[in-house]
Amino acid sequence: MVEKFDIPTLPTYIEIPDIEKGAMKGDGPFKSSAEFQNPLGFPGEKVADWQTVAIAKMAELKSKYRSVQVFLDACVKCGACTDKCHYFLGSKDPKNMPVARQDLFRSVYRRHFTFAGKYFPKLVGAKDLDETMLDDWYNYFHQCSQCRRCSVFCPYGIDTAEISMAAREVLDTVGVGQKYCNQILGKATTVGNNLGLPEPALRDTLLDLEEEIEEETGIAIKYPLDVKGAEVLLVTPSADFFAEPHIDGLIGYGKVFHQDGVRWTMSSFASEGANFGMFIGSYDVMRKAALRIRKAALDLEVSRIMVGECGHAWRVAYGFWNTLTGVGAGATDVFGLKLQNQLDPRYSQPQHIIEYTHDLIKRGKLEFDKSVNDHRTVTFHDSCNIARASNMGGIPNGQFILPREVIKAVCNNFVDMARDTIMESTFCCGGGGGLLTDDLMEIRVKGAMPRMQALKAVEGSDNVDTLVAICAICKSQFSKVLPKFDFDPYMIVSVHQLVGEALIMDKPQIEEDLSATEVVG
Amino acid sequence: MSAISIFFTALFYLSLFVFLIGMARKIYQYWLTPTPLKIPIAPAPLTQTGVAMRIVREVVLFESLFKSNKWTWIFGWLFHVGLLLVLIRHLRYFWPGDLPEIFLLTQPFKYAAFAMVIGLVGLIGRRIFVERIRYISAPSDYLMLILLLVIGVSGVVMTFTNNHTDIIMVKEFASGLLILNWSNLPTEVYFLLHIFLAFILLLIFPISKLLHVPGVFFSPTLNQVDDSRKKRHISPWALKQEQGHAVRLEQALGKD
Numbered sequence: 001m002v003e004k005f006d007i008p009t010l011p012t013y014i015e016i017p018d019i020e021k022g023a024m025k026g027d028g029p030f031k032s033s034a035e036f037q038n039p040l041g042f043p044g045e046k047v048a049d050w051q052t053v054a055i056a057k058m059a060e061l062k063s064k065y066r067s068v069q070v071f072l073d074a075c076v077k078c079g080a081c082t083d084k085c086h087y088f089l090g091s092k093d094p095k096n097m098p099v100a101r102q103d104l105f106r107s108v109y110r111r112h113f114t115f116a117g118k119y120f121p122k123l124v125g126a127k128d129l130d131e132t133m134l135d136d137w138y139n140y141f142h143q144c145s146q147c148r149r150c151s152v153f154c155p156y157g158i159d160t161a162e163i164s165m166a167a168r169e170v171l172d173t174v175g176v177g178q179k180y181c182n183q184i185l186g187k188a189t190t191v192g193n194n195l196g197l198p199e200p201a202l203r204d205t206l207l208d209l210e211e212e213i214e215e216e217t218g219i220a221i222k223y224p225l226d227v228k229g230a231e232v233l234l235v236t237p238s239a240d241f242f243a244e245p246h247i248d249g250l251i252g253y254g255k256v257f258h259q260d261g262v263r264w265t266m267s268s269f270a271s272e273g274a275n276f277g278m279f280i281g282s283y284d285v286m287r288k289a290a291l292r293i294r295k296a297a298l299d300l301e302v303s304r305i306m307v308g309e310c311g312h313a314w315r316v317a318y319g320f321w322n323t324l325t326g327v328g329a330g331a332t333d334v335f336g337l338k339l340q341n342q343l344d345p346r347y348s349q350p351q352h353i354i355e356y357t358h359d360l361i362k363r364g365k366l367e368f369d370k371s372v373n374d375h376r377t378v379t380f381h382d383s384c385n386i387a388r389a390s391n392m393g394g395i396p397n398g399q400f401i402l403p404r405e406v407i408k409a410v411c412n413n414f415v416d417m418a419r420d421t422i423m424e425s426t427f428c429c430g431g432g433g434g435l436l437t438d439d440l441m442e443i444r445v446k447g448a449m450p451r452m453q454a455l456k457a458v459e460g461s462d463n464v465d466t467l468v469a470i471c472a473i474c475k476s477q478f479s480k481v482l483p484k485f486d487f488d489p490y491m492i493v494s495v496h497q498l499v500g501e502a503l504i505m506d507k508p509q510i511e512e513d514l515s516a517t518e519v520v521g
Numbered sequence: 522m523s524a525i526s527i528f529f530t531a532l533f534y535l536s537l538f539v540f541l542i543g544m545a546r547k548i549y550q551y552w553l554t555p556t557p558l559k560i561p562i563a564p565a566p567l568t569q570t571g572v573a574m575r576i577v578r579e580v581v582l583f584e585s586l587f588k589s590n591k592w593t594w595i596f597g598w599l600f601h602v603g604l605l606l607v608l609i610r611h612l613r614y615f616w617p618g619d620l621p622e623i624f625l626l627t628q629p630f631k632y633a634a635f636a637m638v639i640g641l642v643g644l645i646g647r648r649i650f651v652e653r654i655r656y657i658s659a660p661s662d663y664l665m666l667i668l669l670l671v672i673g674v675s676g677v678v679m680t681f682t683n684n685h686t687d688i689i690m691v692k693e694f695a696s697g698l699l700i701l702n703w704s705n706l707p708t709e710v711y712f713l714l715h716i717f718l719a720f721i722l723l724l725i726f727p728i729s730k731l732l733h734v735p736g737v738f739f740s741p742t743l744n745q746v747d748d749s750r751k752k753r754h755i756s757p758w759a760l761k762q763e764q765g766h767a768v769r770l771e772q773a774l775g776k777d
């Protein structure tokens with residue numbers, strides 16, 4: 001397919017572009033219809049009195065979220081964030097500068113809720129919420145991956161992601177939803193995963209996978225589903241079941257579980273780690289999706305809940321599950337305690353699969369043949385939601401340290417990209433926040449430019465040929481955009497693919513039979 | 522008392538009133554507005570002490586701004602520190618009666634006015650010449666800087682050139698405002714301009730972007746402890762919703 005837009009060329013270092021007004025103007029992603037809107041409790045089409053409804057929703061949101069209220073008030077337009085968004089760097093559209101993006105929302109807030117904006121709108125840049133403004137909202141709030149990079153660099157921590165989420169919630173409330181997210185949420189909240197994969201199909205897929213692995217390695221690695229009384233419930237993004245390179249990560253998880261010998265399971269009722277409820281900013285939808293996992297954990301009577309490689313899933317799990325559903329610790333209320341009494345307090349709840357593998361490595365439970373990965377020189381892409389909105393291991397900056405230590409434990413050649421493009425300053429892959437849809441391909445490619453540039457630099461200096469990530473969205477996005485920048489699309493792999501490939505599977509194959517013999521004997 | 526003194530006296534009380542009530546209302550609003558989710562931003566402290574240190578670093582050193590943009594940081598920091606020192610030095614005018622010796626220490630702070638002015642000029646320059654910042658600036662953003670600049674420059678003119686004001690009169694007027702013993706103020710144009718704009722600044726404080734002052738302390742990305750797995754954090758509205766819906770939700774989910 002011929003591109004209808006220019007793919008940015010990769011500069012030697014990132015320059016701050018001159019602004020190009022209207023560069024990314026457009027109609028935004030495909031709009032949702034009643035079929036997808038109604039099940040989530042949103043109107044199917046734009047409501048007649050949408051202005052009134054929108055303003056009322058804004059009033060509600062700013063009274064429910066301190067972030068929204070404070071962020072709308074506190075910005076001094078210092079401009080420090082203006083060059084921090086990958087979508088601005090890649091597209092040059094000034095409305096993709098974080099503060100300008102917020103201002104789409106803030107100007108309406110000022111007009112309707114502040115003294116200065118009511119009486120001196122021109123003076124303070126207050127604007128009415130008219131058709132044009134609503135269109136701009138729809139377009140530009142779907143050019144924000146809610147990556148929070150801007151927040152790191154703002155003197156008041158103003159987080160454009162919060163504003164984006166609020167704006168999208170207002171849009172949904174007036175009936176102008178995004179098809180991609182809302183369609184997926186419909187499947188996730190009824191079938192249990194984003195793919196709409198029902199239990200029998202999932203079971204088949206896992207059986208196939210087991211056969212394949214056994215054929216290839218000769219080891220009977222199991223992918224248990226709905227096993228009541230298992231110790232660990234694994235919740236992973238459903239892309240792991242199908243997509244490339246994700247599935248090799250799933251193989252890696254299975255190998256680690258197998259080698260450790262822990263009794264684990266997945267749930268067909270809650271077979272999705274991703275939670276797009278966060279992307280659309282809806283607390284209720286996000287909670288509804290998360291509650292399925294709570295129910296699965298209670299029904300399967302597991303004592304540990306673990307999350308696979310997924311960025312925003314880990315943000316929701318790490319940061320929000322305890323609030324939304326009580327998966328965590330320290331509850332004092334009946335609802336939270338019901339689950340927390342069942343969970344094993346010796347482990348963090350929920351736990352990230354990286355934390356689990358890391359711990360096994362530290363305790364010497366896993367052995368690796370690192371030379372298997374010698375043909376690779378690896379770099380690690382910090383996924384936004386993990387890097388900027390979570391922790392691992394309970395140590396400061398653990399979310400940067402643990403994945404790197406796991407990679408270095410299984411692979412000899414590791415190089416980091418430039419410091420201002422990793423860790424808390426990491427550049428988004430360009431496809432996060434509900435943007436991973438073909439109708440947004442232009443902004444996805446342009447937004448990937450800064451990350452691609454950093455990758456190009458280490459390719460040049462250190463011959464890096466493998467990009468590793470722990471996020472399903474990053475992996476899918478990179479597979480798509482890498483070739484556009486002349487990289488090999490297969491250079492993106494999961495951390496647990498590297499782990500799985502280097503892991504020495506020396507566990508006695510007949511353990512189950514052995515234990516059976518013991519009982520008999 | 523002269524008409525002009527009455528005008529300025531009245532303006533002072535009006536501004537002070539609006540400032541105090543307005544700020545109290547805003548702080549109360551921020552205080553009351555819940556934080557439904559934990560959203561600290563990396564590098565996020567894992568303890569309350571860590572959070573306190575983070576806020577101190579942000580407020581005193583402008584840590585994030587330093588990471589972000591050195592020019593904006595240096596101008597912004599010079600301006601704020603200059604302003605703070607100058608304000609401390611101004612306390613002498615409001616102190617009724619003889620000054621305690623400690624005020625001698627604040628004497629050199631008058632030079633901080635230059636830092637303030639340099640900072641402001643730099644910030645205005647960036648707003649005008651950096652295209653990205655020009656794009657995001659509303660008229661009020663320029664006016665705010667100009668307002669502060671005129672206050673600063675008029676102060677410098679009175680302190681460092683031959684346009685000195687009658688300090689005794691200033692002190693009587695200013696301290697009189699506080700102890701309700703009103704008197705006439707000097708009527709040199711620099712002085713009138715200086716305090717007129719200063720009072721206006723006070724007046725618009727709670728309805729302008731100057732709300733970044735309380736805002737930085739209430740920003741959830743900066744002031745939350747990163748401990749969401751250890752403690753259940755829940756907002757009053759969500760808790761209520763949860764209690765109301767708990768039973769229904771469990772039932773509804775079971776049916777799928």
Ligand code: SF4
Pocket residue numbers: 074075076077078079080081082098099153154155156157158
């Ligand atoms: S860095 Fe923060 S205060 Fe400065 S313009 Fe951006 S959002 Fe506003």
Ligand code: SF4
Pocket residue numbers: 084085086087096097098101143144145146147148149150151159160161164
């Ligand atoms: S959250 Fe990320 S994508 Fe959104 S404005 Fe900020 S830097 Fe850009």
